[in-house]
Amino acid sequence: MENLRPRLNFGNKVQVVKLRKRKSELYSKEDGTSPLSDGELWSRLVVFSVVFRLMNCFLVQSSFVPDEYWQSLEVSHRMVFNYGYLTWEWKAGIRGFIYPLFFAVIYKILHVINYDLVHLLIWLPRILQALFAAFADVKFFFLLRTLESPDVAKWTFFCHMVSWFSWFCCTRTLTNSAETTLTCLALVYFPLPGSTKHSSSVYLSLVAVAVLVRPTALIVWFPLVLLHFYQEENKLRLVTHSLLPIGAVALVISTVIDCIFYEKWTLVQFNFVKFNVFHGVADFYGAHPWHWYLSQGLAVLLGPHLPLFVHGCCLAARKYKTLLAAIVWTVAVYSCLPHKEFRFLYPLLPFCMIFCGMSLAHLGAWRRPAALLLLVTNLSAALYTGLVHQRGTLDAMSHVRALCDVTSTPPPDVLFLMPCHSTPYYSHVHCPMKMRFLECPPDLGEEGYVDEADQFYVDPLHWLRTSFPYKSSLPTHLVLFDVLEEEISVFLQGNKFVRTAEIFHTHFPEGRVGGSIFIYERH
Missing domain, CATH: 3.40.50 (Rossmann fold)
Structure with missing residues (x-):
């Protein structure tokens, strides 16, 4: 990946040193005594994110969609305790066991130590999901620091943390929640303009795991990986050292795990495409007009952030054209599919927050009132949907x-x-x-x-x-x-x-x- 990094002459190095010094000064304590080191900032941010996401976890006591349980906890419970119910998807072999296996390991440990209390079975997977989301929050913030000024990074992180939809979803045991967290982490190592910690092997590995958890993650990452390939000088090395090995290993691991638990040869990825695309099984659960994501989906996903997102796209469309292209591509592809849900766009939320943060940071004297309004409206929606609606x-x-x-x-x-x-x-x-x-x-073909x-x-x-x-x-x-x-x-x-x-x-x-x-x- 060295060939992607800009070559700096001596003059540029001086400018970089000055910029880093300026960033350090802006992150100083308010009393001006001493700047926060990266270690201090990291530790404070970890504590904040962990506490915030644990509160998030326990303040979401409502249901969202059946997949929250029927594609994760119900499957894990049956894997460990040998009773329960599997939906038709698991009988048809269109779901992979990798995601439920993660919770099944937790259940097995609790069972072995004779501590498989029902409240632990319900809450421990969600707590671990919350900690995983908190880790992604921290990594996302440090990515923002490398991409933008401290001021823009701060406001972007604020937008990310106050998002009502993220609050509503990120601690749930949905495959979409894990997919979004993995997408956020992969973005940290993706070669965005200005990023200094990119790594092809790391981000592609995270993308591979996201695809194994939920195959539709490939839709979000297809244009990004394609653009990376186009910009990469050593394309052969990228393919032979990263793309092919990581893809092959992921497919082999997934297939072995699925064959063990299905007790027969099963290629889940092929079955998923066959049933949902060629047989149109997803349409059975409802169809929406092509414009649904544009007229409703994005508005609900972004909520009060929507005006900021539109403004941010106008400000940073050229700088972050890669992310904007991924957003447009994903919405376009999902719009072509008859069955639509809000949660399908959830992995785009970290991308959208970068544009929202750019907008908020450029509002000048209006940004604090705008931030307060953003906080109040998102908090109201988050608490109502988490504690009242559909509980x-x-x-x-x-x-x-x-x-x-x-x-x-x-x-x-x-x-x-x-x-x-x-x-x-x-x-x-x-x-x-x-x-x-x-x-x-x-209906799998039975007449009437x-x-x-x-x-x-x-x-x-x-x-x-x-x-x-x-x-x-x-x-x-x-x-x-x-x-x-x-x-x-x-x-x-x-x-x-x-x-x-x-x-x-x-x-x-x-x-x-x-x-x-x-x-x-x-x-």
Whole structure:
């Protein structure tokens, strides 16, 4: 990578020394006694980031999307404790075991030392995710110091840390969260203009891991790697010493791990493309218009940062054209796919924050009021979405978990009459209690296929009567959203089900998802 570094003559070296001295002065303590050394700055930033992300972790007590559990913790729980439920994706071989394996190792250690308490199974993976995010925060700040002046670096880091969407997602056990953290770390070692710590082998290794965790990470990094290849003087060395070896090792490790846990030859990356692109299985979970990311997705992802991002693009489009090209490319590619979600754009957030920081730093006298407004609006959104909105499905599992200690006859038998995968499952209960939910695997070619959840919602009363023709087959507990209660009230009263809990879920009920969750028990 030496050939990418600018060659400096003596005069340039003098200027660099002066610039570094100026940066050191700007990072001095306010009383002017002595500047902060890199070591002091590093230690202070580590403490701040760790404390901040741990607070972040514990102040996010809501659910986001089912993949947060069903592609990570549920799989890990089954790997270690040999009971649980795997969705159709794991039966079809389109998901890799590398990400769940990380949590499975933690679960196995807890199991071996006989300390596999359910609260540790829930929170320890999230705490580790938070620490990983904190490490990326620190590395990102020191990258900013090499790219920009201390002032711009400070305001960019501020934008990064106050982002409500980052707060909402970064400590969750989503593959998107790990993908974003790995992307942020890889960016530190990518040869951006002005970067002094770039390393092809390091950033490509991090990209490879991100792709193994979530294959769509390749979309974000394709234009960046391509541009690096174009600018690299020794292209053959880059390919033979970095690209090919790292890609081959990553593919071999991934394939070996997947073959072990699938117990058959499985190439997950090929299956992922086959099902989601050629068979269009992702469309089963909803389709959106092509402009959805432009009209809604980016606005939600950036939130109050959006005006700063637009302004920053005008200021730094030429300097950071590489990052801007990656943003445009990724949004364009995802816009061509029918199924769209906010979290798919999450790995772009560190790129966007660089433009936001440039904007905020150039607002002059207005930047402090703008920063205060940014903090208040983001904090409000972060606390509401983390502590209030969509928390009922997690709170309901606390009530279900209490049934593990029930020794009555018949034993607990819980039926979730909700849209499929609305709640986490055995990873949040941790006992082999009988549970069942309405399943919704996609149509894989079966003529006239209708999933169980859709069959139920066509005529809930009929489905219940035909599924449970005898009282002896009835579940002991039902978990449902309040919008369903009136429709099945005859069934509830006729079979002596009594409401035992009402749990708040959201202020914005929509369709099959109600504002509250009811738990009924049969007497």
